[in-house]
Amino acid sequence: MRKEVEQGRPDGKDTWPEERLRGFQFRKIKRVLGHAYQELPFYRRRFDAAHLHPDSVKSFHDLARVPTFTKKEVLDEMKKKGTFRTGMETFNSADQAVLCMTSGTLGTSFLYLPKRWRSLRGDSLARAYWWGGLRAGMHMLMAAPAWHSLAVQESRVIERLGATCVIPWGTFLPRFAENFLTTLVDTRPDFVSMFLPMLYALLAECRRRRMEARLAFDSVQYLLIVGAPMTPRSREQLKEELGVRDIFEGLGNPEGLTAMECSFHRGHHIFADCCYVEIVDPKTGALLPAGKRGNVVITSLIPYGTLYLRYDSEDLGEILPHACECGRTWPLMEVYDRRTNTVEVAGKEIVPYDVRLCLDDFPELIGVPFAVVRGEKSAPYLKLLIQRPATGDPYGLGARLRALLRQRLQIDAREEWTEELPERWKGVAVIEEKDWGTPRV
Amino acid sequence: MRPFKQLLRYALGSPLLKKKFGGLATDIAGFKDFSVKIPLTTLEELVAEKMSSGDPYASRLCENGAALVTLQLEYDTETRLYIALSRQDLKRYAEALRRCWSLLGLGKGDGVAIFDYGTSPVSYLASSAFTPYLSQGAADALGCLPICNDGVANMSQRAVEILKFMRPQALFIRSDCLEPFSIESERQLGRLSGYTRALVVTENEGCLPKAEQDAYEKRLGLPVYRLLRIDAGMFLAMECPECRLFHSWKDLYYVESVTRAGDDVDEGGQNYLAITNWFARVCPAVRYLSQVKGSVYSAGCRRGPADIRIAA
Numbered sequence A: 001m002r003k004e005v006e007q008g009r010p011d012g013k014d015t016w017p018e019e020r021l022r023g024f025q026f027r028k029i030k031r032v033l034g035h036a037y038q039e040l041p042f043y044r045r046r047f048d049a050a051h052l053h054p055d056s057v058k059s060f061h062d063l064a065r066v067p068t069f070t071k072k073e074v075l076d077e078m079k080k081k082g083t084f085r086t087g088m089e090t091f092n093s094a095d096q097a098v099l100c101m102t103s104g105t106l107g108t109s110f111l112y113l114p115k116r117w118r119s120l121r122g123d124s125l126a127r128a129y130w131w132g133g134l135r136a137g138m139h140m141l142m143a144a145p146a147w148h149s150l151a152v153q154e155s156r157v158i159e160r161l162g163a164t165c166v167i168p169w170g171t172f173l174p175r176f177a178e179n180f181l182t183t184l185v186d187t188r189p190d191f192v193s194m195f196l197p198m199l200y201a202l203l204a205e206c207r208r209r210r211m212e213a214r215l216a217f218d219s220v221q222y223l224l225i226v227g228a229p230m231t232p233r234s235r236e237q238l239k240e241e242l243g244v245r246d247i248f249e250g251l252g253n254p255e256g257l258t259a260m261e262c263s264f265h266r267g268h269h270i271f272a273d274c275c276y277v278e279i280v281d282p283k284t285g286a287l288l289p290a291g292k293r294g295n296v297v298i299t300s301l302i303p304y305g306t307l308y309l310r311y312d313s314e315d316l317g318e319i320l321p322h323a324c325e326c327g328r329t330w331p332l333m334e335v336y337d338r339r340t341n342t343v344e345v346a347g348k349e350i351v352p353y354d355v356r357l358c359l360d361d362f363p364e365l366i367g368v369p370f371a372v373v374r375g376e377k378s379a380p381y382l383k384l385l386i387q388r389p390a391t392g393d394p395y396g397l398g399a400r401l402r403a404l405l406r407q408r409l410q411i412d413a414r415e416e417w418t419e420e421l422p423e424r425w426k427g428v429a430v431i432e433e434k435d436w437g438t439p440r441v
Numbered sequence B: 001m002r003p004f005k006q007l008l009r010y011a012l013g014s015p016l017l018k019k020k021f022g023g024l025a026t027d028i029a030g031f032k033d034f035s036v037k038i039p040l041t042t043l044e045e046l047v048a049e050k051m052s053s054g055d056p057y058a059s060r061l062c063e064n065g066a067a068l069v070t071l072q073l074e075y076d077t078e079t080r081l082y083i084a085l086s087r088q089d090l091k092r093y094a095e096a097l098r099r100c101w102s103l104l105g106l107g108k109g110d111g112v113a114i115f116d117y118g119t120s121p122v123s124y125l126a127s128s129a130f131t132p133y134l135s136q137g138a139a140d141a142l143g144c145l146p147i148c149n150d151g152v153a154n155m156s157q158r159a160v161e162i163l164k165f166m167r168p169q170a171l172f173i174r175s176d177c178l179e180p181f182s183i184e185s186e187r188q189l190g191r192l193s194g195y196t197r198a199l200v201v202t203e204n205e206g207c208l209p210k211a212e213q214d215a216y217e218k219r220l221g222l223p224v225y226r227l228l229r230i231d232a233g234m235f236l237a238m239e240c241p242e243c244r245l246f247h248s249w250k251d252l253y254y255v256e257s258v259t260r261a262g263d264d265v266d267e268g269g270q271n272y273l274a275i276t277n278w279f280a281r282v283c284p285a286v287r288y289l290s291q292v293k294g295s296v297y298s299a300g301c302r303r304g305p306a307d308i309r310i311a312a
């Protein structure tokens, strides 16, 4: 019986002393570098162009000489070749494998994921679900968008931890919220893994049914949320509203990043067994120290399938300078937004998350939709559009909010209260000023 | 008859089926006897049972079954229905999909694109990577490379990108995505046959009408086949490129063509398909009456001489 309870318990790698961990990671980095140079033409070409041989990489610092690349370069390569096979992947037609995709504003890129990739990445991810409270015998609700690499990993996690699962019909778009909610109520899962926008769609569906969210989530002990950053206060409020024991936020991308909160919620521990994260200055490409914001650059440590090596995800993030109270040595990081969502105000780079943190200081404004209005060039003050809260005097609130923004972010702000943010902008926290002049729904 | 004895023995572990025919004699003398003695189960019955009992499985779940994966089914009914599957159920169900793919001629090294939800059996049985506890999906067994695009019609643009950059041998597509996809592919790809060899249209308990199928073949310039899903019965059948009837398999299913009242009809008549599933142990399907009009033909196609053949 005891053995069953322990199924899937992670090993002690996450508490290794820093030196041991760095040694372990560096060996893995050397392995993927050698692999990329020998087997993957996409990288061989880039290494050669930079006059770099993997053997000359002798420290983490040297790794920074490996050129970074962005999604656009992957898409260009695909278009040039006319195939998903860009030379970033070890393709073997004898492999059991699947193709997954990453979609975005620029276009769709493909990941070739063989069984061995799934085992390594999935087993690594199992630790995140374990931290999140998933155990053998528990019943988990999962969405099944098989196009996304998370599904490929999650299916492995469930097997590894010995959970059972339920899958609602459809996909994780708000219009399937009805199916998700019905599944929740009908099959009473203990653990739910979900994209944050879908969770909000579920809450809206609860309101539509005049059903208390607590009742719908009655069986749920833990929630694992990915897809958008949640502020500490909005997490607390959601926890209260749903009556769950805890809500964990995971970070990740198909290209290689896995990072996850522990129960202390002090940031996201980077999963050092499968990825290496650097933060670089978007203008100079220089490495930035902990505590400084920059572009998140990912190196996957898994030498199977499609490999992303020093991939500039164009996300804005930082390695946090503090250690976690939990005692784990895996560094903490935060991702704030897409780089393209930064707004320059009085010479400072601001992301909507910074504003959200301030809004959430006011109980009336927790979770209230807002948007940052961005002009063509750097503005002397921050322009905000906030949905008028159901209660309270927005003008008094505005003055207090402005004071807080000045204190925290050292910027001036002007806010405008609106009845409801146009549908098109819901969840889109940056609005271009030229669009705001002529709002369209 | 041993198969019936075995089937009924575990099916009686299901409270609903026990209630329906637990008191009946289980000494079934043959297929005819089976059809006479064992009552049909309808979708309406499952819905009513779920509503009255509150049990998500409509009291179909066998107590002794090792349910690992539960799936909400795609039925537009008053209440939602579910099936649960064990490792063994998943394995056999995926074997049915493997045979569908085989019949189409898919094999080692072929790319297979799926324009359907991850929750459709056409998707989740395709790869062990998509579904927990599925040891071998159709692609794993045949050495194919699958990709799933999700099933939302406005993902047609992405489906086109899949065709462009993967050039799969076949594209399995939900029938409600077929028209938007056709428009998008005409706009962007021109002749589809340069990008894939065949389309396979699927829907749950439904079939693209023959006339529409022909029209799409002409319009798109490549073969359009159909795959028949009856999800409550965990049933799959594939339209054969040779005889153009649906093939299914005797070791996995027993297929009858019956009237709504349950009477047997002659070969060639237009009635409804009733499915008895030989492998589903967790949520047994015994004489599940589908909404698919069809009739059972005699075996004898070159592509599968012993296969069950269905016209639908």
Ligand SMILES: [Zn+2]
Binding pocket: A261, A262, A263, A264, A265, A266, A269, A324, A325, A326, A327, A328
């Ligand atoms: Zn921690």
Ligand SMILES: [Zn+2]
Binding pocket: B240, B241, B242, B243, B244, B245, B247, B301, B302, B303, B304
């Ligand atoms: Zn045939």
